Amino acid sequence: MAEWLKRGLDTDAKAQADRKVRDLVEATLADIETRGDAAVRELSVRFDGWDRESYLLTDREKQDCLDQLSGHDLKDIEFAQAQVRNFAQIQRESMRDVEVETLPGVVLGHRNIPVNAAGCYVPGGKYPLLASAHMSVITAKVAGVPRVVTCAPPFQGRPAPAIVAAQVLAGADEIYALGGIQAIGAMAIGTASIAPVDMLVGPGNAFVAEAKRQLFGRVGIDLFAGPTETLVIADDSVDGELCATDLLGQAEHGPDSPAILLTTSRALAEDTMREVERLLTILPTADYARKAWETYGEVIVAESDEEMVRIADGLASEHVQVMTRDPDYFLANMTNYGALFLGARTNVSYGDKVIGTNHTLPTRKAARYTGGLWVGKFLKTCTYQRILTDEASAMIGEYCSRLCALEGFAGHGEQANIRVRRYGGRNIPYAGRAEPVEPA
Numbered sequence: 001m002a003e004w005l006k007r008g009l010d011t012d013a014k015a016q017a018d019r020k021v022r023d024l025v026e027a028t029l030a031d032i033e034t035r036g037d038a039a040v041r042e043l044s045v046r047f048d049g050w051d052r053e054s055y056l057l058t059d060r061e062k063q064d065c066l067d068q069l070s071g072h073d074l075k076d077i078e079f080a081q082a083q084v085r086n087f088a089q090i091q092r093e094s095m096r097d098v099e100v101e102t103l104p105g106v107v108l109g110h111r112n113i114p115v116n117a118a119g120c121y122v123p124g125g126k127y128p129l130l131a132s133a134h135m136s137v138i139t140a141k142v143a144g145v146p147r148v149v150t151c152a153p154p155f156q157g158r159p160a161p162a163i164v165a166a167q168v169l170a171g172a173d174e175i176y177a178l179g180g181i182q183a184i185g186a187m188a189i190g191t192a193s194i195a196p197v198d199m200l201v202g203p204g205n206a207f208v209a210e211a212k213r214q215l216f217g218r219v220g221i222d223l224f225a226g227p228t229e230t231l232v233i234a235d236d237s238v239d240g241e242l243c244a245t246d247l248l249g250q251a252e253h254g255p256d257s258p259a260i261l262l263t264t265s266r267a268l269a270e271d272t273m274r275e276v277e278r279l280l281t282i283l284p285t286a287d288y289a290r291k292a293w294e295t296y297g298e299v300i301v302a303e304s305d306e307e308m309v310r311i312a313d314g315l316a317s318e319h320v321q322v323m324t325r326d327p328d329y330f331l332a333n334m335t336n337y338g339a340l341f342l343g344a345r346t347n348v349s350y351g352d353k354v355i356g357t358n359h360t361l362p363t364r365k366a367a368r369y370t371g372g373l374w375v376g377k378f379l380k381t382c383t384y385q386r387i388l389t390d391e392a393s394a395m396i397g398e399y400c401s402r403l404c405a406l407e408g409f410a411g412h413g414e415q416a417n418i419r420v421r422r423y424g425g426r427n428i429p430y431a432g433r434a435e436p437v438e439p440a
Contacts, residue, residue, distance in 0.1 A: 001303065002311055005269050008258060008296040017206075025181055025210040032185035037193050043182035048125075050154045054193060055176045057159060062175065065164035077130065077166055083356035084134045088142040092375045105392025112379040114144035115220070117195070119187030121202035122152035122167065125179055126254065126288070128160035135358045135373060136202045137170035143378035148172050149187055149197055153179020180204075184211040188219045201373055203228075203360050206256060222373045226363045228253040229338075230348055231260045231317035233308055233330060238323045238344055240271030244279050246321055246347055247272070247297070248289045255291035260298040260315065262308050269299050309333045316367040319348045336367045394424025401434035 031039045045051045066074070099109035120136035123129045133150065140148045150172040152163045159177045167175050176194065178186060184204075190196030199220035200212050209226030230250035232243050247259040263269050276293060280286045302308045309330060312320060316336035324330070327342040334340070338361030341348055352359045360373035387393045397416040404413035410431040417428040428434050 002307060003266075003301045004298065005266075005301060006273065006297060006299040008260075008298050018210075021206045021210050022214075025207055025214055028181045029185050029189070029211060029214060032182065032191070033189055036191040040178065040182045040186050040191060040194075043180070044178060047180050047182070048153050049157065050177065050179075052177075055178045056193070057164065057175045057177060061159065062164055062168050065159060065161040066168060068161040069165050073162070074165065074169075077134075077162070077169060080131065080354040081134045081138055081166070081170060083354060084358070085138050085142060087356040088139045088358075088375050092142050095376060095379065103392065103396075105387055105389035106396065107386045107388060108383065109385075110381050110383045112376075112381050114140075114146070114378050115198040115380065116145070117147040117149065117197040117199075118145045118378060119184075119197035119200045119219075120148060120150045120172070121183060121187075121200065121204055121208060122150055122163055123179075123202070123204050123208070124152045124155050124160050124163050125205070128155045128163045130160075130162045130166035131353045131359060132202055133163060133166035133170050133172070135360050137167060137172045139358060139373060139375055140201070140378050141171045143375040145378050147174075147197075149174045149176070149194075151176045151178045151183035151187060153177070153183070181207050181211045184208055184215065188215040199378070201360065201377065205254065209363070222360060222377045223362045223370050224364055224366045225318075225360050225373075227256040227258075229258045229260075229318040229363050231262060231312060231315055231320045231337075232323065233312060233320060234261065234263045234265070234268060234323040235305075235325060236265040236268050237325050238268070240268060240273075240275040241279075242323065242344060243268065243272040244275035248276060248279055248283060248293070249347070249349055250319060251289040251292035251297070252283070252285035253292070254288050255295060257292040258296040258298070258317075259293060260300065260317065262300045262302060262311055262315075264302055264304060264308065266301050269301050273299060305329055312337070316362075316365040318361045318363045318367065319351070321346075321348055336365075338362050338367050338372050390423035393419050394426070397424065398426075398434040398436070401428065401432075402436075405433040 095112050097111045102108050118140045122132040137148050137150060150167045154177050186194045187197050188200055201222035203225040206226055209224055212221045213224060228250050232246050234243050243261055251257050251259040261272050280290050283289055302311060312334055313336040318338040320337040321341040322330045323344045331340060331342060339351055339357060351357050358373045362370050397420040400416035401413050420426050420428050420434050
């Protein structure tokens with residue numbers, strides 16, 4: 001039986017916090033719907049202290065941001081983007097259009113068609129998270145999206161040079177210096193100055209995630225990607241310093257980022273908790289990480305690898321780092337996770353920044369039913385059909401006529417019957433059914 005040495009915020013407290021976020025987002029989106037650009041501007045001033053006539057960056061502003069980065073910085077961004085683009089292209093090539101003759105004269109197929117416009121949110125309020133530009137913009141462009149719009153909040157009172165550079169190098173068509181609910185609302189609803197998009201993608205804080213949730217249906221979304229979650233699964237083959245480092249490495253995202261250790265070693269659990277406290281005295285981002293650890297951090301001691309799989313699948317965490325003697329056991333047996341990081345040599349930060357897999361991943365247990373952002377999220381798999389011969393149309397029509405009659409759909413049935421009459425030469429009564437023809 002698993003034992004919790006440390007628990008996070010209780011369910012009722014989480015629900016109360018969620019309600020406050022939900023109500024604020026609902027009112028804000030309604031304001032954007034009513035007042036458009038004026039509301040967006042007021043919200044930008046209120047939340048980001050950022051006021052300008054147009055939030056669309058000019059070519060000169062984009063070049064200025066590029067010029068502020070060193071040659072090495074730009075090469076590093078280009079290296080990371082090359083890895084993301086390469087894996088996205090491999091994924092895109094795995095998705096094929098199909099066309100097949102399923103019966104004589106009956107042709108079925110599907111095409112993978114990109115959406116026409118995607119809005120990519122790039123978080124940047126606390127940190128300039130340029131990696132989110134790689135993950136969203138490049139993936140959309142590899143999928144073939146013709147119009148890719150990005151929004152990122154200002155950082156320290158101006159567009160963040162690194163984020164803007166990443167957006168430019170990734171191929172964004174429109175770059176706006178907007179953050180939060182106002183960015184999500186402007187892209188989805190549209191204003192006089194910002195044309196609406198067809199889908200929204202990208203991670204963000206609780207307010208961004210809730211705005212996407214409320215706008216789903218009006219636009220498509222990639223997934224519910226709220227505050228970062230990390231789960232470290234470990235046994236006594238690793239030490240507390242490594243586990244604590246990897247937990248705090250994600251807890252620093254913000255005060256609402258869960259970080260959980262799941263282990264079969266009580267000694268490792270206790271060592272990790274001590275190391276967390278030690279590292280929090282020297283970590284430059286400890287203000288954020290400590291709040292996250294104190295409020296949402298958990299430490300669980302399980303009896304076996306099998307029990308760890310059961311608990312991990314119940315948690316359905318965004319990031320799952322496996323540092324055990326047999327990490328492939330978890331690859332073979334786990335079913336609910338955003339991304340797996342197998343073995344001590346890799347870690348979540350590699351996936352977040354550079355290795356090539358996408359870092360926009362499901363949170364809040366959405367990993368039970370969806371994976372992360374990839375080229376397929378930007379594609380609509382749309383089917384088509386054609387019938388090549390009169391004989392095939394009449395044959396399918398006879399089956400369709402009888403099935404429609406079973407449902408009482410006379411109009412549907414007539415769509416079949418008229419073709420049975422014309423292409424099959426049978427005299428079917430109007431709104432009747434094509435009875436089977438007994439063999440002679």
